[in-house]
Amino acid sequence: MSSPLLEVRDLDVRIGQSHILHRLSFSVQSGGVTGLLGRNGVGKTTTLRGILGLAERTGEIIMDGEPIGGLRTHEVVQRGIAYVPEDRDVFAGLTVEENLRLAERPGNELRYDLVYDLFPELRTRGKQRAGTLSGGQQQMVAIARALLNGGNRLLLVDEPTKGLAPLVVRNVVDALKRAAEVVTILLVEQNLSVAHKLARDAIVLDQGSVGYVGTVDELMSDPALARRHLGLSSTGTAHQP
Amino acid sequence: MSTVILLLLTGLGLGGLYFLIASGLSLIWGLMRVLNFAHGALFTIAAYVAWSATAPLQNANPLWAWIAGLVIAVVAGGLAALLLEVFLIRPLYARPIGQILVTVGVALAAVALIEGIYGSDPKQMVLPTWMSASTVIFGEPVPNTRLLLIAVALLVLGVLLFFLRRTRYGLIVRAGVENRAMVSALGINVERAFTLVFTIGGMAAGLAGFLSGTYFGYIDPARGTSMLIFAFIVVVIGGLGSVTGSAVAAAVVAIVQQFLNFYAAPGIGDFSVVILLAATLLLRPRSGEPA
Numbered sequence: 001m002s003s004p005l006l007e008v009r010d011l012d013v014r015i016g017q018s019h020i021l022h023r024l025s026f027s028v029q030s031g032g033v034t035g036l037l038g039r040n041g042v043g044k045t046t047t048l049r050g051i052l053g054l055a056e057r058t059g060e061i062i063m064d065g066e067p068i069g070g071l072r073t074h075e076v077v078q079r080g081i082a083y084v085p086e087d088r089d090v091f092a093g094l095t096v097e098e099n100l101r102l103a104e105r106p107g108n109e110l111r112y113d114l115v116y117d118l119f120p121e122l123r124t125r126g127k128q129r130a131g132t133l134s135g136g137q138q139q140m141v142a143i144a145r146a147l148l149n150g151g152n153r154l155l156l157v158d159e160p161t162k163g164l165a166p167l168v169v170r171n172v173v174d175a176l177k178r179a180a181e182v183v184t185i186l187l188v189e190q191n192l193s194v195a196h197k198l199a200r201d202a203i204v205l206d207q208g209s210v211g212y213v214g215t216v217d218e219l220m221s222d223p224a225l226a227r228r229h230l231g232l233s234s235t236g237t238a239h240q241p
Numbered sequence: 242m243s244t245v246i247l248l249l250l251t252g253l254g255l256g257g258l259y260f261l262i263a264s265g266l267s268l269i270w271g272l273m274r275v276l277n278f279a280h281g282a283l284f285t286i287a288a289y290v291a292w293s294a295t296a297p298l299q300n301a302n303p304l305w306a307w308i309a310g311l312v313i314a315v316v317a318g319g320l321a322a323l324l325l326e327v328f329l330i331r332p333l334y335a336r337p338i339g340q341i342l343v344t345v346g347v348a349l350a351a352v353a354l355i356e357g358i359y360g361s362d363p364k365q366m367v368l369p370t371w372m373s374a375s376t377v378i379f380g381e382p383v384p385n386t387r388l389l390l391i392a393v394a395l396l397v398l399g400v401l402l403f404f405l406r407r408t409r410y411g412l413i414v415r416a417g418v419e420n421r422a423m424v425s426a427l428g429i430n431v432e433r434a435f436t437l438v439f440t441i442g443g444m445a446a447g448l449a450g451f452l453s454g455t456y457f458g459y460i461d462p463a464r465g466t467s468m469l470i471f472a473f474i475v476v477v478i479g480g481l482g483s484v485t486g487s488a489v490a491a492a493v494v495a496i497v498q499q500f501l502n503f504y505a506a507p508g509i510g511d512f513s514v515v516i517l518l519a520a521t522l523l524l525r526p527r528s529g530e531p532a
Binding site for chain 2 (some may be wrong): 074094149
């Protein structure tokens with residue numbers, strides 16, 4: 001097997017008095033979508049924030065052979081890791097065009113063609129303030145922002161379908177599928193049907209540590225395994241703690 | 242009618258001064274969440290540096306002395322702000338209480354230093370002939386300094402809006418006012434924008450320090466502190482992080498102050514500004530958050 005695109009070793013994150021991640025180690029292979037799964041509150045979002053340096057962390061993070069664990073957030077991103085946060089975090093007072101322009105980095109190829117091909121609506125809404133867009137449209141802006149820079153090789157995507165209507169979920173899934181042909185995606189997703197459609201490999205977190213590593217197919221086809229790690233019932237619905 | 246015109250233009254001139262201080266304060270708080278109590282010190286330091294540097298020239302050639310003083314004050318204000326941000330504020334980004342203590346300390350120390358060097362008596366400014374004269378508007382002679390202050394404030398407003406709306410750094414500042422962490426997560430070094438905004442704020446404070454000497458005819462060590470109080474009020478009323486809001490609020494505060502000081506009683510205008518602040522906070526309790 002080739003060396004992984006991203007390698008996380010002994011990642012430890014504490015927020016206030018809470019110890020969220022306990023010496024977490026996993027790797028993400030280049031290409032396609034890897035699902036970072038687990039029940040609510042096991043530290044999936046914190047893992048993404050820890051990789052980016054948005055949460056204070058210790059441990060090693062290696063991107064394409066280069067240690068990035070000691071770098072600040074903007075330096076991590078400049079190494080080719082982009083972020084689509086859980087709450088989209090578009091800049092509400094800026095227009096769609098301005099949101100995208102912020103993601104441009106000098107010296108890198110820009111993927112405007114890909115972005116407008118995936119989300120044609122963004123072209124027509126370029127002058128509209130992002131704060132006035134619907135949730136689905138804001139998600140498009142957030143994904144487009146992460147995809148835009150040609151230097152980005154890994155997208156950390158946090159619950160992209162959260163709170164979206166079923167039709168919009170389908171669009172977002174299609175867009176991420178096509179995006180995965182260009183970049184590698186580490187996907188946090190609570191909607192297991194979405195995770196199943198998108199991800200090939202799965203890393204399941206359990207109380208701040210890795211509980212399972214394998215393929216999503218294996219995980220979903222073994223009811224005992226799924227129940228133990230994801231709290232799935234025999235009907236395939238997740239029990240929330 | 243003529244008194245109203247005079248009060249209105251005098252209020253707008255004073256509002257121009259408030260705006261020059263408040264715009265920097267507003268951007269600094271909006272982007273960096275730093276409550277810069279040393280902003281008045283930048284105003285005072287720049288005014289005294291400019292006065293000292295041009296004092297030998299003031300009687301010989303007041304116009305050139307004034308132009309040189311203006312440039313020196315802007316540079317001194319910017320430089321002082323840059324040093325303040327790099328050496329004192331930056332190490333304390335994660336410690337807001339530390340920032341407040343440091344900026345209050347700098348404010349007190351700067352005034353004491355100025356008084357130690359120059360004494361507490363005001364220093365007269367020799368102004369160019371045009372600035373000592375008046376222009377008759379609707380039959381009332383309006384001091385030219387008021388008109389000058391209005392023109393400079395409008396010019397600075399235009400420059401700031403151009404910077405914010407038409408440049409990449411302006412875009413970063415506007416985005417950073419909304420969500421600093423997300424700006425970093427787009428690969429942008431937001432701390433560089435902090436330094437830039439702090440320096441721009443210092444330049445505007447320096448300009449205000451020098452123009453306050455032009456407006457009042459003298460400079461004194463306590464002026465920066467007293468202006469800072471009104472500037473804080475303007476910033477809260479205008480919305481933190483909003484330059485346009487600061488401009489409108491500065492004009493409203495200064496005009497209300499002038500009219501009530503004249504028509505009610507001296508001092509009532511100043512007091513009314515505090516009432517205006519209280520009313521704003523009651524009607525818009527989130528005024529302390531970015532606009």
